[in-house]
Amino acid sequence: MLIATALLGIWAGGCQGVRTQSMLHPEGPSAEKIATLWWVMFGVYGGVFLVTLAVLAVALVSRWRERPILGSRFVLVAGVIIPTVILLAMLVYTIQLSRQMSGGPADLRIEVIGHQWWWEIRYPEYGVVDANEIHIPADTLVALELSSADVVHSLWVPQLAGKRDLIPGHPNTLKLKADRPGQYRGQCAEFCGTQHAMMAFWLVVHEPGEFERWVRQRQRAVGAPAPEPLERGRQVFLEVGCATCHRVEGVSEGLIGPDLTHVGSRLTLGAGVFRNTPGNLAGWLSDPQSMKPGSLMPPTYMPPEDLHALVDYLRSLK
Ligand code: CUA
Numbered sequence: 001m002l003i004a005t006a007l008l009g010i011w012a013g014g015c016q017g018v019r020t021q022s023m024l025h026p027e028g029p030s031a032e033k034i035a036t037l038w039w040v041m042f043g044v045y046g047g048v049f050l051v052t053l054a055v056l057a058v059a060l061v062s063r064w065r066e067r068p069i070l071g072s073r074f075v076l077v078a079g080v081i082i083p084t085v086i087l088l089a090m091l092v093y094t095i096q097l098s099r100q101m102s103g104g105p106a107d108l109r110i111e112v113i114g115h116q117w118w119w120e121i122r123y124p125e126y127g128v129v130d131a132n133e134i135h136i137p138a139d140t141l142v143a144l145e146l147s148s149a150d151v152v153h154s155l156w157v158p159q160l161a162g163k164r165d166l167i168p169g170h171p172n173t174l175k176l177k178a179d180r181p182g183q184y185r186g187q188c189a190e191f192c193g194t195q196h197a198m199m200a201f202w203l204v205v206h207e208p209g210e211f212e213r214w215v216r217q218r219q220r221a222v223g224a225p226a227p228e229p230l231e232r233g234r235q236v237f238l239e240v241g242c243a244t245c246h247r248v249e250g251v252s253e254g255l256i257g258p259d260l261t262h263v264g265s266r267l268t269l270g271a272g273v274f275r276n277t278p279g280n281l282a283g284w285l286s287d288p289q290s291m292k293p294g295s296l297m298p299p300t301y302m303p304p305e306d307l308h309a310l311v312d313y314l315r316s317l318k
Contacts, residue, residue, distance in 0.1 A: 021185045023158035028178045030101045030161040037097050044090065048083075101162070103175045106143035110134060114146070114153030114166035116192060117199040117295065118258055118271040128218040129247070131258030132271045134203045137211035138181050146172040154190035157203050163189045178205040185272070194294040200272025217318075218262060233313025236306045245296075248317060257297065264318040270295070282311050 026032040055070070055078065062069040111122040112134065121130040136142045146155060148166040156163035161176035178184070188199035206214055234251065237243060242260075243252030249261040266276050270292050274280040280291075285307060288297040302310070 021158050021187065026159060027180065027182060027184065028160040028176055030103075030176055031159055033097045033101055034162055037094060040093070041090070044086065048086065103141055103177070106141045106175055108136065108140055108142045109145060110136070110142060111145045111147070112155060112166065114148040114150070114155075114188070114192070114199075116150050117188070117195040117292070119155075119199070119201045120149070120258065123215070123218075126215050126219060128215060129259045130218065130262065131266075132201045132268065133266055134186070134201065135211065135214055136178065136203065136205055137208040138178050138205050140208065141175055141177045144174045144176065146174060151192050152190050153188045153192050153199065155186060156189040157184050157186035159184045160203065165190055178203075181205045181207055181210070183267070187272075195292055198271065198273045198292055200268075202267050202272060204267075230309075230313045230316050232306075233309035233311070233316075236302065236310040237313060240300050240302055240306070240310070241298075242300070242310075260314065260317060262317055264315045278311050278315060281314060282307055285310060 023031060024035055024038065026035045058069055109125060111120075111124060113120040113122070119132050119134075121132070121134055122128070123130075134144070144155065144164075146164055146166040147170075148168045150168065152168070153166040154163050155166060155174060157176070160178055161174060164172050164174040166172065182205050184203045184205070186201045186203050188196055190196075192199065237248070238252065243254055245254040245256035246252060246258065246260045247254050248259075264276075268274060269276050269280055269284050270288075273292060274284065284291055284297075285300055287299050288295055289299060
């Protein structure tokens with residue numbers, strides 16, 4: 001049963017379709033060490049399991065024949081000494097690997113604050129605030145400084161690093177590096193309430209030059225006033241109450257929900273849950289509770305033309 005489960009796991013992990021979020025397909029040095037440790041543990045403990053089954057078979061045969069095959073010395077060596085040696089060796093190996101993962105001084109510092117159920121992302125060195133997407137340059141050691149605004153969350157991007165908790169009142173740091181550009185899905189890995197499973201994010205890795213461009217684009221204030229066809233949407237944003245909870249640089253200062261200054265360029269809505277399309281955005285604005293029950297976002301009732309204007313305006317915030 002155990003072996004069948006393990007083999008099923010490997011088979012599933014090997015499928016192209018489920019590579020996203022597979023720690024068996026590492027894309028950075030920390031994750032590579034974790035994957036290596038996984039394979040070594042699988043080999044060693046799988047071997048121990050098979051040997052144990054063989055010894056059990058021999059013991060059954062000896063009982064059936066009523067003639068002892070395995071003496072008391074065998075029990076001492078195989079039952080106490082060998083397991084102790086194996087466990088100690090694995091302990092030393094694991095400690096050594098985890099020491100190597102702590103990594104040296106980081107080249108980029110990013111603050112990640114967990115909320116029920118979304119991620120606030122701050123780049124203090126660049127004055128950029130974002131949500132539910134972490135952007136980093138490839139081949140650069142990044143320190144994610146983790147904290148929480150409410151309950152315990154845990155940040156995990158299986159293809160890049162191990163997971164680390166975001167604990168209220170207890171700052172943590174997770175260092176990671178990505179080998180090459182790509183998009184890696186991350187997930188909250190500590191139960192934090194009804195929408196814990198819907199607390200995801202994307203970690204986007206850029207070529208270093210491309211990352212600088214991304215930062216400059218984020219630093220550009222979108223501010224007020226909006227160009228004419230979007231001005232109505234901006235008015236709706238201020239009138240129906242979005243501005244109370246959400247910040248848009250130069251427009252509103254709400255701090256309860258995610259910063260929306262660049263919401264139009266995000267990959268997803270609702271913390272990694274829905275693709276950022278006009279339809280999903282309209283649905284989210286009208287009835288967020290049916291899309292993500294329990295989220296703090298209230299439904300907003302407005303005439304269809306206002307909803308369209310608001311969707312156009314939010315999508316223009318890039
Ligand atoms: Cu946040 Cu689970």
